Amino acid sequence: MSDTPIERVAKATPPTVARRIRGLSDRTIAWLFVAPTIFLLLAINIFPLIWTVNLSFTNFRANRPNKEVEYVGLQNYERILTDGDIWLTMQATAHFLFWTLFFQVLIGFTLAWLINRKFRGNDLWTTIIVLPMMLSPAVVGNFWTFLYQPQIGLFNYVVEFFTGIPASSFQMIGDVALAPWSIVIVDTWMWTPFVMLICLAGLRSIPDYIYEAAAIDRASKWRQFWTITIPMVLPFLMLAVLFRGIENFKMFDLVVQLTGGGPGSVTELTSINLKREAFEKWRTGYASAYAIILFVTVFGLASIYVKALNKVKER
Amino acid sequence: MSGYSITEPSLRQKWVAGTLVVAYALITILPLIWILTTGFKSPTDAISYPPKVIFEPSLEGYVNLFTTRTRVSPEALAALPPPATWYEEIVRNRDMVIAGPSRYGERFLNSIIIGFGSTFLSIFLGTLAAYAFSRFKVPLKDDLLFFILSTRMMPPIAVAIPIFLMFRTLGLSDTHLGMILLYTAVNISLAVWLLKGFIDEIPREYEEAALIDGYTRFQAFRKVVLPQAATGIASTAIFCLIFAWNEYAFAVLLTSGTAQTAPPFIPTIIGVGGQDWPAVAAGATLFLLPVMIFTILLRKHLLRGITFGAVRK
Numbered sequence: 232m233s234d235t236p237i238e239r240v241a242k243a244t245p246p247t248v249a250r251r252i253r254g255l256s257d258r259t260i261a262w263l264f265v266a267p268t269i270f271l272l273l274a275i276n277i278f279p280l281i282w283t284v285n286l287s288f289t290n291f292r293a294n295r296p297n298k299e300v301e302y303v304g305l306q307n308y309e310r311i312l313t314d315g316d317i318w319l320t321m322q323a324t325a326h327f328l329f330w331t332l333f334f335q336v337l338i339g340f341t342l343a344w345l346i347n348r349k350f351r352g353n354d355l356w357t358t359i360i361v362l363p364m365m366l367s368p369a370v371v372g373n374f375w376t377f378l379y380q381p382q383i384g385l386f387n388y389v390v391e392f393f394t395g396i397p398a399s400s401f402q403m404i405g406d407v408a409l410a411p412w413s414i415v416i417v418d419t420w421m422w423t424p425f426v427m428l429i430c431l432a433g434l435r436s437i438p439d440y441i442y443e444a445a446a447i448d449r450a451s452k453w454r455q456f457w458t459i460t461i462p463m464v465l466p467f468l469m470l471a472v473l474f475r476g477i478e479n480f481k482m483f484d485l486v487v488q489l490t491g492g493g494p495g496s497v498t499e500l501t502s503i504n505l506k507r508e509a510f511e512k513w514r515t516g517y518a519s520a521y522a523i524i525l526f527v528t529v530f531g532l533a534s535i536y537v538k539a540l541n542k543v544k545e546r
Numbered sequence: 547m548s549g550y551s552i553t554e555p556s557l558r559q560k561w562v563a564g565t566l567v568v569a570y571a572l573i574t575i576l577p578l579i580w581i582l583t584t585g586f587k588s589p590t591d592a593i594s595y596p597p598k599v600i601f602e603p604s605l606e607g608y609v610n611l612f613t614t615r616t617r618v619s620p621e622a623l624a625a626l627p628p629p630a631t632w633y634e635e636i637v638r639n640r641d642m643v644i645a646g647p648s649r650y651g652e653r654f655l656n657s658i659i660i661g662f663g664s665t666f667l668s669i670f671l672g673t674l675a676a677y678a679f680s681r682f683k684v685p686l687k688d689d690l691l692f693f694i695l696s697t698r699m700m701p702p703i704a705v706a707i708p709i710f711l712m713f714r715t716l717g718l719s720d721t722h723l724g725m726i727l728l729y730t731a732v733n734i735s736l737a738v739w740l741l742k743g744f745i746d747e748i749p750r751e752y753e754e755a756a757l758i759d760g761y762t763r764f765q766a767f768r769k770v771v772l773p774q775a776a777t778g779i780a781s782t783a784i785f786c787l788i789f790a791w792n793e794y795a796f797a798v799l800l801t802s803g804t805a806q807t808a809p810p811f812i813p814t815i816i817g818v819g820g821q822d823w824p825a826v827a828a829g830a831t832l833f834l835l836p837v838m839i840f841t842i843l844l845r846k847h848l849l850r851g852i853t854f855g856a857v858r859k
Contacts, residue, residue: 257682260763264678268671268734269690275731279708280700286708293711342570348555350564358845359571362578365841365848369794370830373813374581377823383593385580398595420574425852432853481701484794488813502795505703510799515707522704529699 280526287520294513307520317521319496320504326411327418327486327500328479332472334419339426340468344460346427347434357431361424368421372488375417379403379489404490410498414486418479426471433467434460466544473536480529501525581834584827592823606640607824609633610817611650611832615642650829653811657833659722660807661790664729668786669779671730672737677767679738680745681753698735702795710800720801728796733786740785740851744778745771781847788837808833 255263287307291300311317342360346353363371378386379402387398403413437459445455483502486492492499492507499507505525509518555563584592588604615637618626626643629635637644678684709728710719718724748771756766772779798810812829815822841848 255763257763260767261678261682261684264674265684265690268675268738271671271727271731271734275709275728276700276705279705279712282708282711283704293707338570342567345563345567348560348563350555350560350567353564353567354845356564356567356571357849358842360567360574361845361849361852362838362841363574365788365837366578366834367792367794367809367837369792369798369809370812370833371577374826374830375577377584377821377826378577378580380593383595383597385576385597388595388597420577428849428853477699483701483703484809488794502701502703505701506799509703509707510710515711519707522701522707526700526704529701530696533699 283519283522286516287523289516291516292513293509293515303516307517308524310517311521311524316496317504320499320501323411323496323498324480324482324500327414327482327498328476330412330415331418331422331479332475334415335423335426335475336468336472338419339423339471340430340464342423342427343430343434346431357427360427363421364424366421368485369488371421372417372485375489376404379413381405405494407494407497410490410494414489414498417489418482418485421485422475422478426468426475429467429471429474430464433464436467437463466540469536469540469543473533473540476536477529477533480525578834578838581827581830584823585831587824587827589817589822589824592827604636604824605633606636607822607828609636610822610825611815611828612648613637614645614648615640616645617642648815649811650808650815653806653808654832656722656805657791657807657809660725660729660805661787663722663726664733664790665783665786667726667730668733668737669741669783672734672741672782673772673775673779675734675738676741676745677771680742681750698732703799706796706799709796713800720803720805722805725797725801725805725807728800729790729793732793732796733789736789737782737786740782741775741778744775744782747778748774777847781844781851784840784844784848785851788840791837 288302288304289300290303292298346357375386378384381387381402382399384398386403387401390396390401391398401409403409403416441459441463442455445459450458481502482500483506486498486500487503487506490498492503496504505518505521508514508521583601585607586603586605587598587601588606591598591601591604592607613633618641620641623638623641623643626638629638634644679687679690684690713719713724716724718727752770752774753766756770757763761769792809793807794809797807801807801810808829812826812833813821815826815829817825
């Protein structure tokens with residue numbers, strides 16, 4: 232069979248050129264595919280961020296758009312960093328962050344470790360434990376206020392049933408001492424499964440032969456746990472803590488529905504406080520400066536943490 | 547019969563572990579069971595002490611969820627023609643008449659429109675971007691990927707301030723389109739990350755073979771890569787949908803009358819003297835149950851997606 236002239240040309244053309252003739256070039260496709268995403272993120276994430284930075288130097292109030300806007304320099308930042316109330320909300324946030332992470336890591340790791348015993352039906356029970364974290368925090372948080380009712384609430388009744396403390400004698404949400412714990416309990420209930428799943432992935436990534444080798448070397452189970460299991464799960468656990476930490480620093484929906492920041496302001500986390508400044512007091516400029524400070528804080532803490540995480544991973 | 551293994555837990559270990567996990571699971575779903583059952587309780591049963599586990603089922607909560615009612619005097623009630631429907635009868639028993647439908651149906655529909663709209667858009671844009679990041683040399687690729695990811699670190703309230711002003715200027719506040727665009731922008735970072743992972747797993751050889759067979763790049767993407775990535779795309783879509791379905795902060799700040807979704811609405815269902823708990827529970831049940839069923843049915847993909855998405859980053 233002899234080649235036709237067209238076939239001869241087709242064979243002589245390098246494949247990349249041929250592709251370009253047949254359709255758009257790879258470069259064009261790459262840009263065409265990435266551009267809409269980048270545009271959307273620029274319009275709805277970056278542009279607003281720049282706008283916030285700009286607003287943070289002004290005394291603008293969104294409920295009085297016609298009033299003349301004045302630039303006040305660093306005055307907003309100065310006020311925030313010297314405001315005692317803001318330090319109180321920071322303390323409330325720190326309490327919430329520390330204890331939710333503490334309980335979620337403790338319970339989440341234990342559960343993962345137990346599930347990894349591979350008993351029958353473990354995947355179904357894992358799914359049931361995961362259910363709370365898939366649900367709407369606002370809707371669930373609102374219903375928890377019903378469970379926390381002193382006389383009729385299920386939570387108080389269960390506490391009475393097991394400890395004998397009368398159900399009507401304590402108010403989880405209304406009491407200044409108990410309210411910070413009421414939000415820790417619900418958040419732990421909701422998000423422990425997340426830590427559990429990440430730990431489970433970590434446990435399952437450890438190959439069996441390491442344990443087999445350790446057993447041949449007569450290392451006790453206890454020793455195996457501390458020298459194999461813990462170090463190998465640690466990077467996963469730290470990752471789970473990073474995600475929960477960032478999420479809980481931003482916490483809004485669950486807590487605003489549960490306590491609304493009260494009683495007084497003992498559960499007023501930074502996001503709730505920020506919402507109050509921005510959308511109730513309408514101090515838009517001030518709230519913008521506040522938002523920037525929060526963003527820088529999260530970003531800074533997360534970056535330091537990621538550096539530490541990478542060191543652990545390298546070991 | 548499996549052989550003896552050092553690493554296989556003993557039967558006793560399995561029993562102890564199983565019992566503890568099942569006990570935790572039962573405690574953890576108690577609040578959810580309480581939501582389901584409270585929806586079928588009468589208002590008196592819902593607030594009785596001690597809390598009632600066995601009760602006579604009532605549909606009053608569901609009727610109250612979907613209707614608005616007005617109280618009428620006993621004389622006026624006696625003068626009315628007998629109730630035509632079972633739900634009218636339930637309302638009449640409380641000395642009230644149905645004044646009209648509640649807004650729950652609308653809010654639920656809004657959740658569906660905004661949820662599915664934003665999921666579709668995130669997946670559409672996300673798949674394109676993920677493919678480009680996975681297969682081509684995009685300048686500043688790592689910076690772009692990090693930038694896409696870092697947008698998730700902003701507290702929603704912080705972003706809400708300028709978005710609120712921007713939407714007000716553009717006439718997007720309290721519109722479905724505005725909420726769809728906003729949720730897409732929030733979801734797309736996760737979508738690109740997850741999808742890039744799934745597409746990375748598809749061998750390049752498949753496409754190259756298709757290109758040699760005379761497909762254009764675009765055809766190869768549509769006919770070779772997309773079917774291969776279908777499972778990954780589906781599980782990413784579920785994550786986007788669940789986020790949009792559950793979102794509260796933006797919804798409560800940026801919507802009020804027309805585009806409000808269910809999460810800000812359900813906590814505002816009130817009855818006489820505070821929240822109407824059976825109606826709230828009924829509303830919550832209808833809203834949460836689809837997600838629960840989804841989670842149980844699709845557990846394999848979902849659980850893998852959660853860990854995969856987190857560990858990759």
